[in-house]
Amino acid sequence: MTDASALESKPVPSAAGATPALAQWFVAKAAHPDALIFFRMGDFFEMLFGDAEVASAALDIALSYRGEHQGEKVPLCGVPAHAYESYLARLIRRGFRVAICDQMETPEEQKRRKAPTIRREVVRLVTPGTVTEEALxxxxxxxxxxxxxxxxxxxxxxxxxxxxxxxxxxxxxxxxxxxxxxxxxxxxxxxxxxxxxxxxxxxxxxxxxxxxxxxxxxxxxxxxxxxxxxxxxxxxxxxxxxxxxxxxxxxxxxxxxxxxxxxxxxxTGGRGLLQMDGATRRSLEILRSERGDPRHSLLGAVDRTVTPAGARELAARLASPLADPAPIAARHDAVGFLLAADAVRAALRAALKGAPDMARALARLSLDRFAPRDLGAIREGLARAEAMA
The missing domain is CATH 3.30.420.110 (MutS, connector domain)
Structure with missing residues (x-):
């Protein structure tokens, strides 16, 4: 049984008789049954019931018990909220999907509402294809x-x-x-x-x-x-x-x-691209060796890029080689120009070296999930672009 599929074998108990906070967990789990629920409790994100059993094994953290539900102890594990991204990254890399159920108000706001518990909602579902955090x-x-x-x-x-x-x-x-x-x-x-x-x-x-x-x-x-x-x-x-x-x-x-x-x-229609099946790609070791090591691949041998965006573009071009002569010739002309213009090439590399990943910073900004360093990355990127203009 794989890590993520282990979650499917864990039954979810009935919500009958749940405390107000636990009732919120059941609502989140019903909406995302195939995900681990990161349930915010103060300074921690906690996982409960079967989620706790699976996550504690995957993360190698302690499994404990707190309180009872329907006469049974409630399995529990948790991670500090201030460091949750590192744990989240480990789970995503192992194929899990994680629903973040966060606190939507302060304890003071809860008291003013005279509510039995702090309001919590699922603010996002983190999956391998939709992550935006740098750590992931x-x-x-x-x-x-x-x-x-x-x-x-x-x-x-x-x-x-x-x-x-x-x-x-x-x-x-x-x-x-x-x-x-x-x-x-x-x-x-x-x-x-x-x-x-x-x-x-x-x-x-x-x-x-x-x-x-x-x-x-x-x-x-x-x-x-x-x-x-x-x-x-x-x-x-x-x-x-x-x-x-x-x-x-x-x-x-x-x-x-x-x-x-x-x-x-x-x-794209695949137009102008050289068609290769998976076996051919593996034998050519374009992006990684047959053992899965990118360092011992064609990409590893030729990569001299100095920015993350440049590295992604090089990998994309190697993975999708052109078949039409005209665009191939255009690329050769561009390479030839830079090879002949030593001073221009050196100046461009110097200006680009260490440039921030503006595209990913902008993505976090557009989702209102940015940190001050993302604003700094955009400022620095624009300054470098102006210097190269």
């Missing part, structure tokens, strides 16, 4: 959320990175799914249950969230971008729009109704 992200790699919508013998695919706003779509033969998966290496996959049971996704069960495609995909996507039509973004197959709507809906769900700053979806 790999600076040099995108965190793709991939949505898949079946349409006969074809699939609509939409992938977005909530940390940078990048958003792409494609309509492809269902048989080409393994190639797409190998190219994107998504952090999380959205798929209807029937598709998730297929051979192409069987080995990726822990990365999959079951989600049925919506019937009104066009309306959902146009509303998300505040436009009347998608014509200005390009030509989309119906299944691409459906997949894009799945991705947008899921991001809204995980962010308590909010959407990060997203670029308009780009219908």
């Amino acid at each position: 992200l790999e600076a040099a790699r995108p965190a793709w959320l991939l949505a898949l919508a079946p349409a006969g013998d074809r699939l609509g695919a939409a992938w977005l990175d909530v940390t940078t706003g990048a958003f792409g779509t494609e309509s492809l033969p269902a048989a080409d799914l393994t190639s797409l998966l190998a190219r994107l290496e998504p952090a999380e996959i959205l798929a209807p249950e029937a598709l998730a049971r297929g051979a192409a996704l069987a080995s990726l069960a822990e990365r999959i969230a079951h989600l049925d495609p919506p019937r009104d995909g066009i309306r959902r996507v146009t509303e998300a971008f505040g436009v009347a039509t998608l014509d200005g973004f390009g030509a989309f197959a119906p299944e691409e729009i459906t997949a894009a709507a799945m991705a947008v809906d899921y991001v809204r769900l995980t962010q308590a109704g909010a959407l990060p700053r997203l670029a308009p979806p780009v219908p």
